[in-house]
Amino acid sequence: MSRARTAAALFTVPLLTVALATAVAAPAGAVPRTPKPLTCQGQGVDARAKVRARTETVIDAPLSTVWKLQTKVERWPDWQAHVTSMERLGHGPFRPGTAFRWTTPVPPNPATPATSLDITSTVRQSERGSCIRWTGPAVGEGLHIDGVHVWTFTPVRGGVLVRTEETHTGAQVDANVPYATEVLKQGLEAWLDALETEAESRAGDHRPC
DSSP: OOOOOOOOOOOOOOOOOOOOOOOOOOOOTTTTOOOOOOTTTTTTSSSOOSSEEEEEEEEEEEEHHHHHHHGGGGHHHOTTOOOOOOEESSSSSSSSTTTTEEEEEEEEOOOSOSEEEEEEEEEEEEEEEEEEEEEEHHHHHEEEEEEEEEEEEETTTTTTEEEEEEEEHHHHTTTTTHHHHHHHHHHHHHHHHHHHHHHHHHHHHOOOO
């Protein structure tokens, strides 16, 4: 069920998932530990990046539905309000080497004006029904970001556990790490909300009353 978050994506990739890293709850007096970074075929986000966010949710829908929504990138604008345009670069199945160009709005912030990011994402690793990792630049007025985005999909009781983690590097985001991290986190949460809402809606259409 959707958590109804309201957020604007700085670089949600969607090239573009808890600020800098998500802390795992620990007993009183214990030192919180940082969860192991997400990976796809052994490759993860940029370990050197200062801006990093991660989030997850369980989606009550079949894995095939969730995977199809996420990998049919040309259809993202149909269910993601923050994806204002999308162009698949090339043809064929979704796999390493698949590239796509898309745009998303960015709100004004202390370092840059409101702008629209032009993002070019390239899939680097992909395992059907299990994980995706893509990278690429996002360019807007006064803003240049290099992003790395990892997604994992795990069947669990009640649906599919979707985890996502992303890092950003660039002079503008590095100049205000807490702010850039929070915007990235909100963007990833908004993406998961949209994916959850659409996947559960489609799954519901095929369930008996």
